[in-house]
Amino acid sequence: MVKPKKHLGQHFLKDNDIARDIVKAVKQHKKGMKILEIGPGTGVLTQFLMEDYADDIILIDLDRESINYLEKHYSEIKENIIYGDFLKLDLRERLGEEYIVIGNFPYNISSQIFFKILDDKEKVVEVVGMLQKEVAERLASPPGNKNYGILSVLLQAYYDIEYLFTVGREVFDPPPKVQSGVIRLVRNDRQALDCDEDLFKRVVKQGFQNRRKTLRNALKPLNLTDEVKQLPVLNKRAEELSVKEFEELTNTVAIGRINEV
Numbered sequence: 001m002v003k004p005k006k007h008l009g010q011h012f013l014k015d016n017d018i019a020r021d022i023v024k025a026v027k028q029h030k031k032g033m034k035i036l037e038i039g040p041g042t043g044v045l046t047q048f049l050m051e052d053y054a055d056d057i058i059l060i061d062l063d064r065e066s067i068n069y070l071e072k073h074y075s076e077i078k079e080n081i082i083y084g085d086f087l088k089l090d091l092r093e094r095l096g097e098e099y100i101v102i103g104n105f106p107y108n109i110s111s112q113i114f115f116k117i118l119d120d121k122e123k124v125v126e127v128v129g130m131l132q133k134e135v136a137e138r139l140a141s142p143p144g145n146k147n148y149g150i151l152s153v154l155l156q157a158y159y160d161i162e163y164l165f166t167v168g169r170e171v172f173d174p175p176p177k178v179q180s181g182v183i184r185l186v187r188n189d190r191q192a193l194d195c196d197e198d199l200f201k202r203v204v205k206q207g208f209q210n211r212r213k214t215l216r217n218a219l220k221p222l223n224l225t226d227e228v229k230q231l232p233v234l235n236k237r238a239e240e241l242s243v244k245e246f247e248e249l250t251n252t253v254a255i256g257r258i259n260e261v
């Protein structure tokens with residue numbers, strides 16, 4: 001068997017019922033649509049994906065030993081088993097116009113995984129993922145909650161996010177230090193933001209940089225004009241704003257900044 005390696009964030013799920021539940025959480029698949037599994041390890045999810053989606057699966061893992069194991073066990077899909085780093089490889093050629101992402105993600109890079117998914121949001125129609133419970137809760141959290149953060153806003157702009165269930169430590173080998181949570185993201189029908197996207201990201205990031213401060217203080221580095229600074233929305237804190245309010249704020253900031261491009 002494959003020996004779990006700490007530096008790759010390997011915690012292998014031992015419970016097949018949970019694995020099946022995770023795979024069953026996929027709802028958006030249509031015939032021919034690819035399903036990319038990130039970090040299959042020894043294939044606990046893959047075995048159930050094979051039952052329903054064998055023709056459409058693509059696996060990527062950074063562990064040579066896991067890849068060897070998978071190639072042996074799933075030789076019929078060998079061409080779709082990729083050895084490499086999800087964060088670095090450009091897989092778009094293989095994934096088609098629309099695809100689904102699934103995985104018990106390596107927790108140490110789960111935020112980076114979601115940033116990369118966002119880069120390809122036009123094509124990623126659904127994500128079912130297990131990650132550290134706190135992070136899963138954070139992504140699914142509505143505004144007004146202390147868990148709500150940068151990735152919550154950026155992802156919720158394009159996805160409806162649902163926290164599905166919690167998974168205890170004891171069902172992994174080796175057990176992680178933290179509990180896990182499974183979430184599902186389904187692409188909403190927003191085609192584009194109602195504001196400049198780069199500035200939106202800047203406003204969101206800057207706003208949460210000092211999440212305890214009012215937006216008036218947190219957004220100081222954006223050089224707002226005195227007029228904009230008077231607006232009541234700036235009395236709020238970033239964690240209180242919905243996606244829509246961030247869009248409106250971004251449009252206000254776009255016109256109300258002092259000479260900065």
Ligand code: SAH
Binds near residue numbers: 044045104109
């Ligand atoms: N899905 C398996 C393994 C989860 S552990 C299970 O549930 O048992 C996380 C997996 O992600 C490991 O197999 C690890 O090798 C892989 N991994 C870690 N970093 C990765 C990266 N950058 N790209 C692709 N896979 C990665």
